[in-house]
Amino acid sequence: MTAHRRRKVTLITALAMSVSLTGLSACSTGASSDPAAAAATSAPKSGGDMRVGIVGGSSKDTLDAHAPVTHPDEARAIQLYDTLASYDNDHKIQLALTDAITPSTDAKTWTVHLRAGLKFSDGKPITAEDVVFTFKRITDPKSPMAGATALSTLDRDALKASDAQTVVFSFTSPYATFPDTVAQYTAGIVPVGYDPQKPVSSGPFMVDSFTPGQQSVFVKNPNYWRAGQPYLDKVTIIDFPDDTARVNALLGGQVDAIDQLPLGQVNVVKANPAMKVLESATGSWLPFTMRVDQAPFDDPKVREAFRLIVDRKQMVDQVLGGHGTIGNDMYGPFDACFPSDAAQRQQNIEKARQLLAEAGKSNLSVDLVTSPAAAGLVEAAQVFAEQAKAAGVTVNVKKVDPGEFYGDQYLKWSFSQDFWFTRDYLPQTAASGLPGAPYNETHWNDKEWTDLVTKAQATTDATARCGLIKQANKIEFDRGGYIIWGFPNSVDAYSSAVQGLTPDKSGIPLTSFGFRNAWLNK
Incomplete structure (x- = not known):
């Protein structure tokens, strides 16, 4: 990227979206998004073969732009497919394949304008028709992809290319966080007729x-x-x-x-x-996942007891060696609406024992499925098992390889773990919380919560939206299926x-x- 190339963002600032693009209107394409030069000890040098070891992987690995599951899948998707928008190193929205993203006054229509001269790796131009194809593929009702839930209000019939570089996205209700959605790595742009077995690239x-x-x-x-x-x-x-x-x-x-x-x-x-x-x-997290539709975790008292079992500081110190921050059973710590003023949940073994007794689950024994699919998962499982003994809970740690962990039983384990990278609150709910979310590992389906999240997605006033998000956070804090003990560096x-x-x-x-x-x- 060169400093003389400028990108323009056309936004109605009154929307006050959760992640605003207005600050990019005068940014160089080589500024905040590419700080490599500042960190380097020499001028960039072309050429060479870099070999990188990535944690995890299995025989189920994929190149599909819109169906990554494992960590190596995600690494591949990011190298092969660029998105319409992306995040900079500070987790702020920036433009990528677009030079303008423009909402209507009610945020029900978003117009995306592609940069001039874009090409796929095979030399064919990246056009508005490719963008339309990409998002229709993601939201195909017969085979919805990983990003489909976040686009559940997209009017697929009205999605259109108004010219070779312009795409109009229409939604059935206001969609205040559209830029967040198109910045997810699960929304990589692919060509019309895309074959994931022989992928054509829009990425580097x-x-x-x-x-x-x-x-x-x-x-x-x-x-x-x-x-x-x-x-x-x-x-x-x-x-x-x-x-x-x-x-x-x-x-x-x-x-x-x-x-x-x-x-x-x-x-x-x-x-x-x-x-x-x-x-x-980072805002990454390694949750314990409790299926709220299966015993014993279908009882909110059991879920609360398990959250009270955790000594979060010990987790961060012992599992992460201090390389991280303490969690409070809520994700999205970089979100502008994150309830950072909420009282920190502390370990309370006496209360945990009381809740388990009230639920008729004293001396409970559970299996905890873990895997070396991400650094710290197995260690966290082992530490939790030790902490649980004080509450009279026996945790049987069942270690499986990543292939089995993300195999046919993935999303079916009663008590397990996972890893998530940094996301703001609403994009995360679309990935793991809403009914129909592709990775709803806790089988969470709470109508009050869903109504709040749905309303927040449609609320263009930032203050009002934050209020809704904080209410939704409180519900998950009280009765959700996650134990979020920390955010690892x-x-x-x-x-x-x-x-x-x-x-x-x-x-x-x-x-x-x-x-x-x-x-x-x-």
Whole structure:
């Protein structure tokens, strides 16, 4: 990207959306979204092959732009497909494939204008028809994709390309947070007739080879719209379900970077002059998930008891080694509407015992399914099991590999865990909370809560919307199916030969901007 290219954002500022785009009207395309130059020790250098070890992966890995499940899936999607908008390193909305996103006064209609000269990796122009195809594919009622729930009020019949660069999105009710929705990595733009087995790319890289559960090789997209990027000729993403193997691969020089460095290895890597640690404060979270439609968690007293069992500080200190912040059973900490003034829930074993007795569940025994699908999951399960003993609860930790964890039983476990990257509140509800959400792992279906969230999505006044979001947060805090004990920092590691990496609040700094910003000095 070059400093002389400017992007224009046309917005009605009176909407006061949850994430405003008005501040981008005078931004250079090479400013806040690409801080690599400021973090680098040398000028960007083109060429080279960067090998990256990513946690997790299984035989069910996919290249589908709109159906990522595992962490490597998400890494691949971000490299292959750009979105209409995106987030910068501070989790602020910025434009991507668009140069204008314009709402109607009632926020029921949004007009998106594509940048000039955009091309897919095969050289074909990226047009408004491709955008229409993308969002009709995501919202296909016969096969809804991961982002479909967030677009449930989209009038698919009215979705149209008014010219080659302009798309008009019409909604059946006001949709104040549209820019958030089109900034999600599950909304990558694909061409008309898209084949996920032979994907054509709109992102910085394109597929060279792909072996599910093992590795994927990407090469530079010669038609990428950001001038000069990516710097690398090739990126190889290697799946590493095992933490030790991933760290050893970095230390042994088999890879140039790894994500989710085990916290016990931070000092080891820092002591190596050939290595660097990249740490980012994030809104990522590793919840315990309780199915509210299955015993014993269909009783809200049991769910409250389990939340009171947790010593959150011990969790952060022991599981994260202090590399994170304490949670309060509410997600979206960077959301402008996050109830940061809410009283912090503390461990209360006596109250937990009382609630379990009232529910007729004293001396309860439960299975907790965990997996090394993300750093800290297994450790958190083990710490929780120890903490639960004081309340008379026996927690049987059942460790499975990531392939089984995200296999046929995914979203069916009664008591389990998961990992989520940074999202604001309403986009997160569309992913994991609303009825019909693709990853509703707690089987949450609360009418009062759903009505509040639905109303918040349609509320253009920021103050009123925040009030609704805080009410919805309170309901989940009181009777939801999540235990959110903390927000882990993202701790990655890389060879000192890698340049251009910078902290990122997304929770995925290595893969969000990292690959297209990075270059090698070797």
